[in-house]
Amino acid sequence: MSRVYNFSAGPAVLPEEVLKEAAEEMLDYRGCGMSVMEMSHRSKAFETIIQTAEQDLRDLMNIPNNYRVLFLQGGASQQFAMIPMNLMKNRKAAYIITGQWAKKAFSEAKIYGEAVEVASSADKTFSYIPDCSNLDIPEDADYVYICENNTIYGTKFHTLPNTKGKNLVADVSSCFLSEPTDVTKYGLIYGGVQKNIGPAGMVIVIIREDLITEDTLAGTPTMLKYKTHADHNSLYNTPPAYGIYICGKVFQWLKKRGGLSAMKEYNEKKAKILYDFLDQSKLFQGTVVKQDRSLMNVPFVTGNEELDAKFVKEAKTCGFENLKGHRTVGGMRASIYNAMPMEGVEKLVEFMEKFEKENI
Numbered sequence: 001m002s003r004v005y006n007f008s009a010g011p012a013v014l015p016e017e018v019l020k021e022a023a024e025e026m027l028d029y030r031g032c033g034m035s036v037m038e039m040s041h042r043s044k045a046f047e048t049i050i051q052t053a054e055q056d057l058r059d060l061m062n063i064p065n066n067y068r069v070l071f072l073q074g075g076a077s078q079q080f081a082m083i084p085m086n087l088m089k090n091r092k093a094a095y096i097i098t099g100q101w102a103k104k105a106f107s108e109a110k111i112y113g114e115a116v117e118v119a120s121s122a123d124k125t126f127s128y129i130p131d132c133s134n135l136d137i138p139e140d141a142d143y144v145y146i147c148e149n150n151t152i153y154g155t156k157f158h159t160l161p162n163t164k165g166k167n168l169v170a171d172v173s174s175c176f177l178s179e180p181t182d183v184t185k186y187g188l189i190y191g192g193v194q195k196n197i198g199p200a201g202m203v204i205v206i207i208r209e210d211l212i213t214e215d216t217l218a219g220t221p222t223m224l225k226y227k228t229h230a231d232h233n234s235l236y237n238t239p240p241a242y243g244i245y246i247c248g249k250v251f252q253w254l255k256k257r258g259g260l261s262a263m264k265e266y267n268e269k270k271a272k273i274l275y276d277f278l279d280q281s282k283l284f285q286g287t288v289v290k291q292d293r294s295l296m297n298v299p300f301v302t303g304n305e306e307l308d309a310k311f312v313k314e315a316k317t318c319g320f321e322n323l324k325g326h327r328t329v330g331g332m333r334a335s336i337y338n339a340m341p342m343e344g345v346e347k348l349v350e351f352m353e354k355f356e357k358e359n360i
């Protein structure tokens with residue numbers, strides 16, 4: 001067996017300890033004589049799995065009692081519709097456009113009501129986060145929407161927007177559990193889990209209780225109402241059971257590592273190794289303004305497309321996988337989520353140093 005350093009933006013690297021433990025439990029989950037994949041979601045064993053997972057997530061993020069945690073299907077993209085269907089009481093919402101994922105959420109919201117673009121960084125190919133301290137937010141907007149970490153462009157909101165009292169809704173898919181979060185600042189936080197937590201197809205929604213109502217847009221399917229899932233503790237129908245099980249293991253792994261403050265410290269050190277190298281390199285450059293850099297996704301370029309392609313190819317032969325940038329931006333991108341060890345980034349930088357010497 002040989003594992004590569006996987007810099008994929010998602011689905012992405014998971015902690016090796018978690019994968020090993022899941023492998024050990026594959027045929028016989030703790031004396032049940034069956035895999036978690038094969039067991040009833042109404043069984044005692046699964047009840048313990050989902051309840052423990054929720055409690056561990058609550059502990060990690062310090063989630064207040066007036067917020068519900070929902071484990072849902074449809075990935076992050078399903079939320080692009082589910083959010084307006086459930087929260088657009090006045091049929092109006094403010095969107096901050098900082099990349100592809102925000103744009104997609106914005107387009108979807110327009111199907112259901114008036115989605116207003118209140119800020120954007122499209123003018124400079126989303127290489128920065130716009131100033132959101134004094135936005136022109138409509139008086140009757142139901143919420144203000146952000147994509148907190150922009151997976152494709154490598155920017156992150158290090159300061160949350162001033163929403164002028166409106167509920168903040170955030171897509172945290174690619175920065176989920178990478179650092180502590182003050183949940184009370186949000187009305188709704190959600191993320192697809194395949195970037196930093198678990199297997200694809202599942203999304204975690206953390207929503208303030210008063211936002212869960214029967215009063216959804218006409219025609220909202222039962223499965224797309226937060227209330228349906230909240231009323232049944234995410235067990236209205238068969239949930240993504242195996243995904244919840246793996247997420248639960250990752251929560252325990254994070255707790256063992258000291259929780260989110262410890263993760264933040266580790267992630268800052270790890271990202272600094274790569275950013276420090278980029279800042280002095282004569283060949284490679286980061287593409288994002290310094291103060292808005294993400295700790296999770298690091299895009300960079302040589303400025304020469306052929307050389308970029310050569311780099312990605314040679315890196316692959318040396319065991320560094322998935323460094324090609326997103327198809328819409330080109331260049332390279334190293335995603336260095338929680339489960340990417342320090343050593344992976346150190347070795348990548350060594351490889352980049354060598355490549356620089358050979359190609360300059």
Ligand SMILES: *Cc1c(COP(=O)(O)O)cnc(C)c1O
Pocket residue numbers: 010074075076077078101147149150151171172173174192193195201202
């Ligand atoms: C990957 C990603 C998505 C899409 O997730 P799916 O689970 O594929 O729908 C949405 N938002 C962000 C920020 C992402 O990184």
